[in-house]
Amino acid sequence: MAHYKSHHFTGEAETVIRVRNLEVGFHGVKVLKGIDLEIKHGEVIGFVGASGGGKSVLTRSIIGLLPKWNGTIEVFGQDIDAISERERQAIERRWGVLFQGGALFSSLTVRQNVQFPIRENLKLSKRLRDEIALAKLEMVGLHRDVLDKMPSELSGGMVKRVALARALALDPEILFLDEPTSGLDPISAGDFDELIMALQETLGLTVFMVTHDLDSLYTACDRIIALAEGRIIAEGPIESMLEAEHPWLRAYFHGARAQSRSGASA
């Protein structure tokens, strides 16, 4: 317990993730060619880039699902290669991950899914566990009726919400979101963005979001990082993205879809 501290609302912006010269590849082919980035506490970062540009690889490397070839990754100021298994687990309890497909445990009910991290990591009474699980589900905008449903009985949007509630179960400080709005209709996607912003404000989260959704980038993200061919090609708030010269960024932010977006928001 000693190394688990609740860091909510710790005012000053400390760096929570620092990546230096990260190189990752598969089968001899380098996918990430030297990534450097720094994420401050409380920031909402959006990662964009063409499919196959390395966004998911970057996320999966940081959360430790992919081995890296080179470079260092520091989370909460600790180099994740230099720490013991116990310290690593302590870090893992301080972040929540929302996978693209939700990755709910299909043999557990919604209630059990959300309670799983709580049950494994904390000693809570059954009553408190139930209350916390329901509070989390209500926070992500779900009704109590879903509690005892199986994941296979839920719609796509509900799966994402339950997965978000599970990711938030331990009050994480960093939230990794892999395409949180893919597969949702624009209205649900908009709701989801608002939800993430509200939670970010409420819980003081740092949000690391991989997305293709222009609306999410406009509404939710403080800073955008664009990846192409395994490198960071641009970094900054949405305004600087709009002025960027890189052809992919121009096509992305000034293409037909982007035009309709800026037209709508004008």
Next chain:
Amino acid sequence: MAAEASLLNVKVVGRSLMLTAAGGWVAQRAAELEALVDGVYRQRSAVDRVEINLEHLDRLDTVGAWLIERLRRAAADARLNAEIVGIDPRFKVLLDEVAISNKEPVPLPRHKHALHDALEHIGIAVAEIGKDFTAIMQFLGEVVVATGRVALVPRRLRFTSIVHHLDRVGYRAVPIILLINFLIGAILAQQGIFHFRRFGAETFVVDMVGILVLREVGVLIVSIMLAGRSGSAYTAELGSMKMREEMDALRVMGFDPVEVLILPRLIALTVALPLLTVLGSLSALVGGGLVSWVYGGFPPEVFMDRLREAVTLDTLLVGMVKAPFMAGVIGLIACVEGLRVEGSAESLGEHTTNSVVKSIFIVIVLDGFFAVFFAAVGI
């Protein structure tokens, strides 16, 4: 007690209950906190208002915020005037958020009496047998219809697919089928010689092995092997295709999944199983012959002579006639179970298990019926 005292301080001032929360109200200390929160109103003196002071709170997470909310609600339930004061702005949003959640007590998952549960399971299982039967019959109907369509327009037969499945369920099963039947034949012969020797009737081992292998054991072993090897694969493949909506994709493109996916599999199995039975039976006879020679001491010529006398073409045919039926039930059960898979990975596993268990069971029951039938017609 020192730590607890610092987390929640209880004081009565006049007719007010002054609660002062301090330190870290976080999930790690939930057990202490919950005990404190639930204990507060137990020793209630005559008060009519409660003040919850959060001035000295350093850390708060959802669990802590919820426990403060629980403190407030308990006071409200006791018709006391509850008030939270000294809220740090950084905790306000979280407290507001939990204040609107859990308005009603959390519904409990349904728990039933153990006996009630057991009886319910038996009932469901019985009803399931009936459903199984209708499902298989209905599916058989669909297969017959699809077969009819294909028979009218032979071009629609998916020949490539059939060859592919023949390779998988037939050709690639040859080594294991040969090996297992060889061993079974050898074991039968060894046991026969060992026990017949006492009556000086070793040579009848050849009759026993020949008839047993050709009539019963060959086809049974091959069927059981294929139920485990190919039936399970069929169920798992079709099941995961169903989970990923591949079946629906085929249907909306104007294809009949039964015709495209299932018919080739059934045809391949129905062709492969009799062929494997022939190979398997031969292999078992070789195994039996080898043991008779090495362990029983009669040379291959003697074995062949006895075999020729003991076994007629009918013996082989009785075994072979069963093979396509076995293939049929294995294939049907495997496909029906595959099509019943729903959403979850658990369901896929459950239906794959069911497929194997049911088809082996039915294969053995069917073999029993055949035995009765052949006895009745006197073969």
